[in-house]
Amino acid sequence: MRRLSATLLTVTAITLSGCSGMPEKSQIWSRSTAFFTQSSEMIAAQSRRLADFAGSLVGSKDQALLQQEIDALFAQPYIDPLTLYIEEHSADDRRAKQLALVAQERDNRCAEIAQTYAGRDATRDNLQRMQRGYLMSCPEDVQDFAARVKQAKPTERPAPSTASAPEAPTPEIEISAAVEEAVSRRQNSNCYLLFTIKNYTQALSACRPIAESGDAKAQHHMASLERARGDFPAAFTWAGRSAGQQHAPGQLILGQLYQAGQGTAENKTKALQLMRQAADQGLTEASYHTGLAYKDGTGVGASVTQADKYLQQAASQGHMPSHLALAELYEKQQPKTARHWLDQAARKGSAEAQLKLADSYAAGASKSADQEQAYIWYSLALLNGNQQAKAGIERQEKLLNEEQLAAARSRIQDGINGKWD
Known part of the structure; x- marks a missing residue:
């Protein structure tokens, strides 16, 4: 050797x-x-x-800090902090690795709870106890236990009252509504999580019903997934629905589809308009693409001032391609400025x-x-x-x-x- x-x-x-x-x-x-x-x-x-x-x-230091976050989460015995972490950071690509680990830990803990309650009597008291402690993080398990309770002791509905005052909902109906709401929330979270951790096959099936119900974020995910699959007409439809709700990632992907002429006629001016709207909402990736459009004169007259504005807007968020684009923007006229941006990206x-x-x-x-x-x-x-x-x-x-x-x-x-x- x-x-x-x-x-x-x-x-x-x-x-x-x-x-x-x-x-x-x-x-x-x-x-x-x-x-x-x-x-x-x-x-x-x-x-x-x-x-x-x-x-x-330098990025390794950031990863070390993220690892410290989940180490602290795993050290505490409760499940809900894991769920809150997932919901708070579900769109953060930097945390994809950590999100996958936290989700696995949450599911493991929920599985232990489900096993514990599988050995308990299917009573209303146990259901209420399980609901109070685990509904937020383990709604499907609570739902399964509720089905056991219903099967073991069916709810007896009273005869219709002749009184004019409406009847108060039974406790069983209240529990059912809470469980259904929690399950729906978990389904939304699963869609966002699967997309972020790049489990695209499962994300496609998880996000579709959420997107069809009108969720702008899920609609963007469907547009991105369909675009990756090469179904540009479907991507354009989903992107349009998301952008129609002023969802910045939806505006960005719709602009990209217009720019490339995918699923629709090419329209670089319309593309820039949409990307700029997303950038003005603070979306880093949109700022980068808007800056590139001004830098290269795509859909608009080239403008160093506007290119610098949007590229620096993205660079300030640590977006490395924007550092490189700024270096290229100033390479000929301001080599010292170009070197500064190269240095920033190189150190990252x-x-x-x-x-x-x-x-x-x-x-x-x-x-x-x-x-x-x-x-x-x-x-x-x-x-x-x-x-x-x-x-x-x-x-x-x-x-x-x-x-x-x-x-x-x-x-x-x-x-x-x-x-x-």
Whole structure:
């Protein structure tokens, strides 16, 4: 087997064993070309681990905070906080992994409750006890137990009263209505959750009845799912229904369908109008696409001012493609501004931005060129899986002396560990 380079071995060791497994810097780095001359097979085998580790950089801190959130949830014994977490964050793609774990934990706890009540008498008192404690998070289980109670002791309805005053609803009807409402709420939540965690097959069946009932969010999900399936007319219909309720994601996808001419005649002006409406409601992805339209002059005259407005609006929410678009917007006229946005995306782990930032430092004018910085970012881009960076590393290595290389490699190690200056 061909031997891995010192760099790749080091990153792998850090990933597996943490700081305690780190060798001395003199062992970590070598000026030999083994740093970048890896076989494609070895790179492919390591790429996922390297991308997750070196590519996450600052993002890994965010994931650690999210993990702390669910660790705290799992440490407490109640079920409803899990349900509240799912409902609060059901549309947050950043939390897709955490949402799936929380949903699984909630379902496991509900299964334990169902098993407990399966061994209890099917009485009204037990039903009320179960409803008080678990209706919010385990409505289907409460519903099943209610069916047992009804079957064990059917409700006897009184004869119609001749009095003029209307009869008060029986307790059994009140319980049934509460259960049905909770089940409906859970079905909506399931639709949103399945879409966010990208379980699209189940989301399609879960969201359809919710969308048909008029839920704008579910209608957007149906539009997105149908678009992914290639059924553009269905996607256009669902998107229109969602956008008609001023739902920003619905407006965005309807605008995208108009822009691409999918399911309808192409209309880039109408597309921009819809995307801008969604952006003005604060939807990050809509701000990005609106900014691109102004940047490229799609459906409107090109405008750097408007492009900057909407792209910065998205970038302020940590939207990495917007950082790259802003860098491209200012690349020719304001290279320092372009470099700033590349730096932002590179520090967030974008391999594309890392490579472009390295190119910027390597090819800059005499006052803005920085060969050491170029070497650093080429190296981080390679560790992040971008094979185009190899040639840049070879070129930059020849331009640096031993002292500069040592300093650069120390900073690369800091970058991998998220320690930016």
